[in-house]
Amino acid sequence: MRTAYRVETVRAAEAELMAKLPDGALMRRAAAGLAAACAGMLGGAYGARVVLLVGSGDNGGDALYAGARLARRGAGVSAVLLGSRAHEAGLAALRGAGGRVADDPVGAVERADLVVDGITGIGGRGGLRPDAAEVVRAARGSGAVLVAVDLPSGVDADTGEVAGEAVRADATVTFGAYKPGLLIDPAREHAGALRLVDIGLALPPVPDVEALQHEDVARLLPVPVGESDKYRRGVVGVVAGSARYPGAAVLAVSGALRGGAGAVRYVGPAGDAVLARHPETLVHAGPPAKAGRVQAWVIGPGLGDTPGADDVLESDVPVLVDADGLRNLDPSAVRSRPAPTVLTPHAGEAAALLGTAREDVESRRLEAVRELAGRYGATVLLKGSTTLVASADGPVRVNPTGTPWLATAGSGDVLSGLAGSLLAAGLAPRDAASAGAYLHGLAARRASRGAPVAAYDVAEALPAAWRDVRG
């Protein structure tokens, strides 16, 4: 599991550790890790031209001490001082090692091999100020490798929000713990490759945000055993499709068939289309309550204007509500259910549920997903460039897989079928949602390999994604 902690928690752990260590020891640890990472990216420090962008806080201090180390190894290091003051001991260390303060900041970054962004870290507020923004733009245009210290300056560490201009780094070297913003867009896009330097912090067991890795998903996935039969493996019911959108039913069933349930019941008017593609589906044209027993329902993809989720929400099994099922969804109807509910909105659907604008959800997705989970008393999977899964309590899960090629019509239908199938197979709601998103993103990467994919390609790549995860 990759874990991330909010600034408040990181600062408390730092304070506890600092009290036990000599003055400046923690910063020297951080700087040593940073210098080693920079030297690695340069393929050796000797003869390299390194420019440090230095803000007025300890983030600048890290950059200055790391610069001193690189200078001692033969790099030409200069510092661009962007704050009202600079970390005094760090600046003295740099000067003592032969580094200097740049008198022409833009010229210096234009000639640099590597630029170190030490403008702001976890103490930063808002976007870059104009003087910093100008030098950062020159650095971006120079072809130098841009390495952010702890965080790309200008992004919000706790939320991933980017209000104004921010550094776009090739890599970020972060200290002690990942911060949520490093894993969540839009900030994640600014961070580049992530590297964590252990500085010995003792962090609480429960993080604020976490991201599943292969081994976590492998442990969650259902695997049939000798005495399994199709009913014991779980039956998932899919209520989807309409005369206008029969394809959504086919796609949701395609995901459900590859999600680990032993059987898929399809309920709705698109039975012929579903059977043509998936003859193994149990098809029913009447109301869901008459379709036979299921262990979980998926409702919503391609329903169009046909009545919403009420019938299914009254059932006593887990329900996943997607797409058209989310329209006008009543929080009290969801809250009062005896079984768990999973909602899978994209940003537009989440915005409609919250009564806000789509852009607002996209820029503050962590807050939006938490708010929806609280309001509905449900597990919420918010889709998009960073897919998040939140339940009423516990860490928010960030999905680390996926590709922007997934932004294609119908891929969400595959996901809802898949996650619903995992629910029917017995996974807890946040596990079904997050393992589903993980496999879905992995399948999309496999199917795409840098080229456009259709939603059905993603469904077909799901078995290969399972095999990847299970090793």
Ligand SMILES: NC(=O)C1=CN([C@@H]2O[C@H](COP(=O)(O)OP(=O)(O)OC[C@H]3O[C@@H](n4cnc5c(N)ncnc54)[C@H](O)[C@@H]3O)[C@@H](O)[C@H]2O)[C@@H](O)CC1
């Ligand atoms: N506390 C510790 O023990 C350690 C801290 N470390 C470093 O210290 C950093 C935190 O240091 P600080 O708390 O001094 O805070 P930062 O250095 O992150 O930033 C605060 C400073 O930046 C200024 N500032 C805030 N927003 C700005 C903006 N938008 N544009 C320009 N300037 C802005 C503030 O006026 C303040 O002087 C961490 O991110 C990490 O890099 C590391 O050395 C590891 C140890």
Ligand SMILES: Nc1ncnc2c1ncn2[C@@H]1O[C@H](COP(=O)(O)OP(=O)(O)O)[C@@H](O)[C@H]1O
């Ligand atoms: N920019 C993006 N980067 C990565 N994944 C994305 C991006 N945009 C959308 N996705 C993913 O694509 C899928 C689209 O689902 P959805 O919006 O419901 O579309 P549809 O209703 O057409 O199926 C989701 O899994 C979502 O997370």
Ligand SMILES: [K+]
């Ligand atoms: K920084």
